[in-house]
Amino acid sequence: MSRCTVCSLKSDHPGVVLDDQGVCNMCTLDFATDLLDNYRYTSDTFTQFQQAAAAPGEYDCLFMYSGGKDSTYMLDKFVNEYGKRVLAYTFDVPFESVHAAQNIALAREKIPATFVLDSDDDNIKTMMREVFNRPAPRKPAKYLDEKLPCISCRSFFMLRAILLAYRQKIPYIALCADPQQILTMESNAREIVRDFYKTFGERLTDTLFGGQLEELLFDDDENLPKIVFPFIATRHDYDPDRIVEELRAKGLYESSPLETHCTLFPLLNYYSFKNFDCMFYKLNASSHARSVARNASFDRNTFSIKFPRSLDIEGVEERLGKVVMAIAAGEGDRDEHERTLVDVFQSMDATEEAARFVAQSFLDMRTVAADLGIRLA
Structure with missing residues (x-):
């Protein structure tokens, strides 16, 4: 599977087309x-x-x-x-x-x-x-x-x-x-x-x-x-x-952006991986990579979730995809899944507390799906 040489979006990502130089239409703004x-x-x-x-x-x-x-x-x-x-x-x-x-x-x-x-x-x-x-x-x-x-x-x-x-x-x-x-x-x-x-x-x-x-x-x-x-x-x-x-x-906020997310975040990732083989935040992460590529000394955030400059987007996506689909199928060891998820989210600059909070929501994904009547593969 070919990827954009600037932002790492896959050639079959929804709405993405790569040109002859391997650069996607998101980076060239042809879609915009x-x-x-x-x-x-x-x-x-x-x-x-x-x-x-x-x-x-x-x-x-x-x-x-x-x-x-x-x-x-x-x-x-x-x-x-x-x-x-x-x-x-x-x-x-x-x-x-x-x-x-x-x-x-x-x-x-x-x-x-x-x-x-x-x-x-x-x-x-x-x-x-x-x-x-x-x-x-x-x-x-x-x-x-x-x-x-x-x-x-x-x-x-x-x-x-x-x-x-x-x-x-x-x-x-x-x-x-x-x-x-x-x-x-x-x-x-x-x-x-x-x-x-x-x-x-x-x-x-x-x-x-x-x-x-x-x-x-x-x-x-x-x-x-x-x-x-x-x-x-x-x-x-x-x-x-x-x-x-x-x-x-001002005493108006006592969590992190990851912690404030809805409890369907794991299922949103499941939907993205199952149907399009990408993590839910892939467009956000690729936009970050695009920003860094355009300005090597400054990576201004234009979105709510911050990504570290050195983030291995492809590695994060691969690891997250494997654990999300394993949890959805009821496969693998829960403790091992938790360790992987915590490591993935900490690599995205989450604190250990925030990473464990979000990891727990992923581990509970099948329970949430059952409560909503959502069928998991």
Whole structure:
């Protein structure tokens, strides 16, 4: 299997094409026209939000609050520095890490926003079963196909947030994607609805949302909330280490980015390895390698998970893939799997405590799958 000579993406990675020099279209940006158009639209929308007068209703924006470092950092900014009237919306994902819940509790104590907790365990579990238990995707795969479970989960609670903002006439929804994620996320509320219908079909979509989404398809643009990405304004100096340091100094964050991840992280890797022979964070790791290759003295982070400069991406992917598929099949020794996982995550600069926390979630993958009704090979 050939790989990109710059970032190590495999030639059959979803959406990847290698040129005659062995360089992928991610590195040459041949794929990026639509993504860059979205980036410009997103930047313009955030500028409008910054310049907008106070909304006529109770809130200036609905703020998507997950308890992760990025959303905690920006929620603090919105309320305590920018003076925005914020409805902090948290969807109680049934697979949320305990550390994220702890961070949310800290924010409730220290940030004077209005907090709302939403949930719909049955329907989001139904959707995730559908994603994982589908037949193998058709090849050739499209860009981001390996992340379908994660994208579907995010779209589910985004749509619930859009419906809430729409009903309460809140003009903006703030989503704290990091600068790299912004490039790959839809920024138009109506298009998010359309994409969900395309992915899951009319019957399941209407079942999951009680037929409410159809109204969003046909209402006028000015009546739909606009999605803004606050980190678009700081894309050139985004620094996850600094963000964590500032939050800890304020007593707003007590975990690491790896620890705050959802408990489906192991299953997301299982899906990626099973269907596309790649780890879930392969695009992120390859982007890091691309950054280092372009600037030998500086590797600016544009994404939430930091990778060490000397990371052996191919080695990490190979070791992680073997242990993930062995755990999924119920094979091998649990203690040996744990040692391998801890070593892999520590090689990615995780502390031993964080590495063991994440390793435990991988070891529990079959239990989580059984609870959700997900069939493992």
